[in-house]
Amino acid sequence: MGDKFLTPYEGSMAAADRCSLCQEPAVIRGREQAERWCASHLITRLEDRVRGHIRESSLISPGDHVAVALSGGKDSTALLLILTTLLPEWKDVSISAITVDEGIAGYREETIESAVRLTRQLGIRHSVLSFTDLFGKDLDTLLRKNGSRERACSVCGVLRRRALSEAALRIGGTRVATGHNLDDEAQSVLMNILRGDLLWLVQDSSSGEPDCFIPRIKPLARVTEKEVVAYLFVRDSYRELPECPYAGSALRSEIRTMLGDLEHRHPGTREAIIRSQEKIRKQVPVRSSSEHIRSCRRCGALSNGEICQACRLLDSLGS
């Protein structure tokens, strides 16, 4: 990581360690070279940025019921805190939290506990849907077959997307909000390029096209991972949680390291990657008709083909 936290201290503090906006002790460097923020300006700047992104990209509209995908980890915790702070500003919008329990021993139990605590504290309606309820097996069991562990994140990703849509449908959600931050988004762009997944590169899941799918929105997509962590610290909501045991094997973790290094040596790399994706999206039209969408013959979920991606995946895992 290029940036580091500044430890606030009283007394003979250098100007460089004072907030650029109010001269209180700084807790974090901003993205501009000379920019520093104190705790209260960090909170307002981040909330402003999320509010601005939601408005500019029309992510939330009057009448929406936003289902916040709350894993209990840092990003989704920050997302729920920020959205509940902004909620009184929006007309006729409601928020609920949905959690998917993939069934990852030694990891998911603690994050679910954290999600339950947070929603109780905020008074937000919360529902949990497990892979076992939906697919008959948890992720650990699905990955027991030889060679499956290497595919953990792609299996988890496909099934979790399905579970989130299902959980949102069950509570009448009109948007699914996920906690992807700027770092995640830049990593995803590179991953899609490396895998040759051009459709994922140009598809914008927040557009709600085809209109039979619930749009997925990413309100934190303009906030860096470091800013998310700092926000949680200053709101006294940061919790150290275990790491997913499958995370190390993911291509994403290699890209995260590489991108962190590039960002350190060439600040602004992540934003440049996101801007490139936005330019590509404007140039490349994506087929958005619901004409080819039908119900999966196996599970009844919306699908591009006779059998949906989740059912094909479960077949390949011998389930």
Ligand code: SF4
């Ligand atoms: Fe799922 Fe991979 Fe994330 Fe673990 S690291 S929760 S397996 S996507």
